[in-house]
Each structure stands twice: as structure tokens, then as C-alpha cells.
Amino acid sequence: MPYPYVLLSAAVSLDGYLDDTGPERLLLSSPADFDRVDEVRASVDAILIGAGTIRADNPRLLVNSPERRAARVAAGKPEYPLKVTVSGSGELDPTANFWHTGGEKVVYTTTEGALRLKETPVAADVVALGDSLDWRALLAHLHDVRGVDRLMVEGGGTIHTQLLLEGLADELQLVLAPLFVGDPSAPRLFGPGHYQSGRLRLVETRPIEDVVLMRYEPTAPGVGGLASAADRRWLALACELAALCPPSETAFSVGAVVVAQDGTELARGHSREGGDPVVHAEEAALAKIDPEDPRLPGATVYTSLEPCTRRASRPRPCARLILDAGVGRVVTAWREPDTFVAGADGSGVLAGAGVDVVVMPEYEGAAKGPNRHLVG
């Protein structure tokens, strides 16, 4: 299911705190960085904060620049991004600035929270998601019902922690401020949890006055049948690799990447790579990995077209190669059409053998791109 692109944004002290415990909000960013945040706000469809941040900071969460708001309107967007909050309890102060500034607002809550919000209403749409708040349901609702393609999340730590732990964050924009808080009871950016074990990818660093912006992308594949934000990025890469294939009238152009559980890329490949006229993408990638590599069972194979189940050119089709390698998870964009083999069903064969298969049809167009001459 397509979700919005989720961008986590936060400023932290050198010792990792989001705030101190004083009554006033601790200003961590510099003036120029506040302006950068304003620019990011102006670029998104919605901004989300947790109920804890509404209680602690009473923010207005606006796009402050009139020029940026005018540019949004000129582009056919609402003047302000949708403001979104989450509250399990539904205990929200109806006089908070959040409700009385900017454009439309929506609260995601539980059945119980919705009952409380009937008694003490706030000026917002209220969406109850059941007994507990499910982030995937929330993101799907934002995407499908509110048309949100880009979501900026501005904290606090409880929200950031959950989105990162559930593999739903596409990007982390972190600003490091040159000051210490030093109070263990102050809120931290990230709480304890089972985070991805490997390293995130550093995308950018930028000094802004006396603070530094760091942009990271999570890299770890999802778990089982659940797609992570990093799955989308790896699958997009597989689709890009398909464009490197020497053209053919008798075979598909496919790209593949093999990624360990901790987000380390183990190998990549594409069809007809290295002058071999019949090699397939998954075959080319797997051939670059030591079959004894202990990371293979936990790895994910990303492939723009589902692995083949029958082929004339080699004894073992790619679905077999994946099973023999012990890989337990495959993410693909496109089910194989009947162009060369009728009823191939690589996804079904792999799932039947116990492999978790995730099909992300939102990438089917990208996967088909280099194959238009074959499938129209």
C-alpha cells in the first residue's frame, strides 16, 4: 500500500536531548535553521506532531514566510500544509494554538480517545483507528483519504522513535545544536528499542550558522511481508539498474540488489551484465556473494521483475537460485507477464517455499520502463 514519504525533523543538543525540563521551549536551532525548517514545511503536504509536543510547546506549526505561502497557493496547493496530531487518550486542550492557526487539522486517535473528543471537541477532523493506533493505517489514511504524498514529522521523541522502529521513516533531518542539556529527565530524541542494526546512509551535512544539519536515510529491509521505507528505496534502485541492461528482443531487462538485514548492500546485478547474453539480474547478483555468507538467510533480494521459474538458457531458474541461496525475503515490483513464459508465477513459487514475498505495484511502471518494446 502506498504511504506518504515520511521525513522526520528534529533539533538535538550535543548530549541528545530535544528539550530541557524548564517551562519554556528550549530553542536549539539557529535563526537561519528556523528559516530552513519553514522552507521544508512549505514543501510538504502535511506536518505531524505528537500530543505531547502540543502540551509541552503549544506550537502554531505554520509556514511563516508569506512568499512561501503565496508560492504554495500559486502551485494549486492549500496555503498551509495539513496539520496532523496523534493522541491515544484524546486529552487535548481545545484552546491550544495548534487548532486556531493555519489550515486544516486532523487528529488520529483511538476509539476511546474519540469518545473523549466528543465530550471536549477540538477544531479538527477526528479519525478513530480502533483500540490502538496503528501507524500503517494512519499513513495509508493520510495518503488515500487526505492525498498526502509528503509528510514532515516534527516530533516529539515518542513519535520519532515509533516511526523509526517500525521502518516507516524515509529520511531523518537532524540538526545538532552546540549546547548541552545534561538533565536525564529531559526528553530524548530516540528512546530504547530494536533499531536497525546497521548504519544509516548519510545523505548530506550542512553547517547553518552554529548548528549542523545532517540528513540520513534508513537502509534496513522490512520484516516478513511488511514493507519498510528502505524497501522502497532499494526497489527503486533495482528498477534503475534495469535501465543498464543491453536491449533485447527476446528477454526482459531486469535489475536486482541483494541487501543484508542490517541494510548492507551485498551485491547488485542486471540482465545480460558483463557481456553474458543470457545471465539474469538475480543470478548475476547472487553469483557475486559467497554462498557461505552468513548474511544470506536474513537478506532480501530486490528485483524489478519477479524471479523466473522456467528458463531454457540455464539449468536453474532464478526462483530456484534464491531458494538454494537460503534467502528468505524477496521484494519485487512487477509480476511476470505471459510474454515469454505462460503462467510463470515466481512470487507464488517462492511464497509456497516459505519465502516472504512483497509485491510493490507502485514501482511497476519503473520496472516496465526499459521493457516497453516488449510489453507495450
Ligand SMILES: NC(=O)c1ccc[n+]([C@@H]2O[C@H](COP(=O)([O-])OP(=O)(O)OC[C@H]3O[C@@H](n4cnc5c(N)ncnc54)[C@H](OP(=O)(O)O)[C@@H]3O)[C@@H](O)[C@H]2O)c1
Ligand atoms: N527539538 C525538537 O526538534 C523538538 C521537536 C518536537 C518536540 N520536542 C520536544 O519533545 C517533547 C515532547 O515529546 P514527547 O515524546 O513527550 O511527546 P510527543 O512525541 O510529541 O507525543 C507523544 C504523545 O503522542 C500520542 N501518541 C504517540 N504515539 C502514540 C501511539 N502509538 N498511540 C497512541 N497515542 C500515541 C500520545 O498522546 P496521548 O498522551 O494523548 O495519548 C503520546 O503521549 C517536548 O519537550 C518538546 O519540546 C522537541
